[in-house]
Amino acid sequence: MWQKLMWVGIWLAFMTAPVKDLLDGHHTTVPTVLGWLGLGGFVTVYLTLVLRHTARPLATTAGHILLGFLAALALTLSLTLGGPWLVLFVYVSVSCGATLPLALATWAILAATASMTVIGVRVDHVSGVVPSLVVPTLLGGFAMTGVRHLIRTSVELREARATVAQLAANEERLRMARDLHDLLGHSLSLITLKSELAGRMLPGDPGQAARQVADIEQVSRQALTDVRAAVAGYRRVTxxxxxxxxxxxxxxxxxxxxxxxxxxxxxxxxxxxxxxxxxxxxxxxxxxxxxxxxxxxxxxxxxxxxxxxxxxxxxxxxxxxxxxxxxxxxxxxxxxxxxxxxxxxxxxxxxxxxxxxxxxxxxxxxxxxxxxxxxxx
CATH class of the missing domain: 3.30.565.10 (Histidine kinase-like ATPase, C-terminal domain)
Structure with missing residues (x-):
């Protein structure tokens, strides 16, 4: 989680432009307060989409609503507060790559880049800003589609390994149950037969009955040895x-x-x-x-x-x-x-x-x- 947060945090470096714009005092009190609130809400929604959706997807409707809110906030802040806020479209593009299917994400990334360019040319003093943001917007969005695929693959691989481990454990339990059945079934059958035979011999032939009891003891000891060996995993019948x-x-x-x-x-x-x-x-x-x-x-x-x-x-x-x-x-x-x-x-x-x-x-x-x-x- 922290590694992913650090990786996503690298992209927050672009937020220095709107933060600097608010700190420079170019805006009155109300736009400044609304700008801070809008920036805080934007970052919160962005982190929710990128951190959560790359590993375990949000519901489709919830993801689309949050993505639409992010795009609307970027559009509003850019039009009202000026060129420094155009960098928000970089995050909109990254969120599209993290949230939408590949085919739809491609068009959404291109749309976010086009919207940023159109708004940029209509705002004064941004002739140098728009060209420097086009490449990060495109690169960030398409890079995130690849990152999301890698993260999903990693999650599926861990789940597959857990499933394989569970299947292996089940197979081992089945093997142990089968071995114990085969081991004890044979030995207990012989013990039962010899016990019945000793019982019939006991009144008239105690000596023969004693020999049968000795055989029972020997079989019981061997059965105990076999069970211990089976549990230890090194038993082998010949x-x-x-x-x-x-x-x-x-x-x-x-x-x-x-x-x-x-x-x-x-x-x-x-x-x-x-x-x-x-x-x-x-x-x-x-x-x-x-x-x-x-x-x-x-x-x-x-x-x-x-x-x-x-x-x-x-x-x-x-x-x-x-x-x-x-x-x-x-x-x-x-x-x-x-x-x-x-x-x-x-x-x-x-x-x-x-x-x-x-x-x-x-x-x-x-x-x-x-x-x-x-x-x-």
Whole structure:
């Protein structure tokens, strides 16, 4: 604000002519008082238009009224008090550049310059004043149109940066919500299953129940570690760990699991992490919703017209239907689709009478080295 006021204040140097005219005592008391009042009102309206309108436009009607008042005041003071007051048209021109659209401002600046010239030639002893004011009037008006454009652009840029920052914050919150859903959904499902199993074993087999409780403690600690890592921003899941975890959670739920023993080697970190999240969510959904007795997980390399892909497929023999229900934005299947889209992957879902199949594909780079894929166990 102060920088803008200092820049605008440079133009007030032209006000020395009317101020000097009032201080020299060439006018009687009444014209002098009215001149001071008119000059004060003129400067106030001028600063209002230039300082306010360049950043945040006034209402069109209010801007036009103030601009008309400024022009009328400049016209009246110039005709009644003489040539030194012609400099007011410089400020009228600057105000036009600051207030009006470019096309309209061009004509208004030219009109202000022409009016100043016509009035000047009709007032005595201004033959040297009018030529010296024509250039500042034109230059000041057109320069202000450029300054206004720069100021508006700067304001819009700051607003755009604030919007981008807000969108980034929203995206980070969405990522965190999705990660926590994936992390805790898997772990809590396993804890629930083992708790139920321990409860059934407790009366007849306390030793086995104790082992299940120990597993619950281990899973809980791991879940706490994962949540802390996710909040800290450095957590990364891996495909080998999720293959082992899927085998454990499926077996604990009494589902026969056919899971590869090894994970592909040489996958980029981002692609591997996405597949790991897909596998974790898919295994969790099978345990929670499928009612299946058998689940097969495969990792294969496929070739089609679009190129070479690594395909993860999770198939169960449950009653059918979507294991997670309608996708919810930010959670479940929608969250998996969002993850895959970030690595140019795709998600396919097939629900039938004999089970549910989830297939995720990620593209492989052209002519990659062979990826050793594990066999089912």
């Amino acid at each position: 495909l080998p760990a999720e293959l082992a975890g899927a085998r454990t959670v499926l077996n604990a739920a009494g589902i026969q699991a056919d899971v590869p023993t090894d994970a592909p080697q040489g996958l980029p970190a981002a692609e591997e992490e996405v597949l790991a999240w897909v596998l974790r969510e898919a295994a969790t959904n099978v345990v929670r919703h499928s009612g299946a007795r058998h689940c097969a997980i495969t990792l294969t390399e496929v070739q089609n017209l679009d190129g070479r892909f690594l395909e993860l497929r999770v198939r169960d023999d449950g009653p059918g239907g979507s294991p997670s229900g309608p996708p919810v934005a930010g959670n479940g299947l929608t969250g998996l689709k969002e993850r895959l889209e970030k690595v140019s992957g795709a998600l396919e879902i097939e629900a039938g009478r004999k089970g549910f199949t989830l297939t995720a594909r990620i593209p492989l780079i052209p002519e990659p080295s062979a990826l050793p894929l594990g066999s089912g166990s």
